[in-house]
Amino acid sequence: MLLLDRIERTFGVGPPPLEPIIDREYLRPGATGDEGATDFFLGNPWKGLDADLLRYHRAAMYMFTPPAHHYYFPAFMDAALDSPPEADDLPDLIIAVASGFRTRV
Numbered sequence: 001m002l003l004l005d006r007i008e009r010t011f012g013v014g015p016p017p018l019e020p021i022i023d024r025e026y027l028r029p030g031a032t033g034d035e036g037a038t039d040f041f042l043g044n045p046w047k048g049l050d051a052d053l054l055r056y057h058r059a060a061m062y063m064f065t066p067p068a069h070h071y072y073f074p075a076f077m078d079a080a081l082d083s084p085p086e087a088d089d090l091p092d093l094i095i096a097v098a099s100g101f102r103t104r105v
């Protein structure tokens with residue numbers, strides 16, 4: 001069984017989480033905002049999201065609410081495994097986020 005298949009089997013591909021998907025701390029006045037992450041992710045299943053746009057929105061891994069993080073995290077793993085040469089720092093960010101360590105994005 002391929003690793004991508006195991007990720008899909010483990011996380012499932014159920015319905016996406018409802019709003020809010022970004023922690024309100026990022027949405028308060030004077031904060032950085034969600035950098036378009038809500039528009040990109042909200043209502044979209046994690047399976048099949050564009051890998052280049054996932055890389056663009058990689059900071060969302062830190063901004064998601066817990067349900068959104070659980071739901072969309074496999075999309076980032078999928079993108080990193082699908083095209084490792086172009087994945088840039090995505091694998092390192094996945095490890096950092098999974099371990100609870102926050103790095104500067």
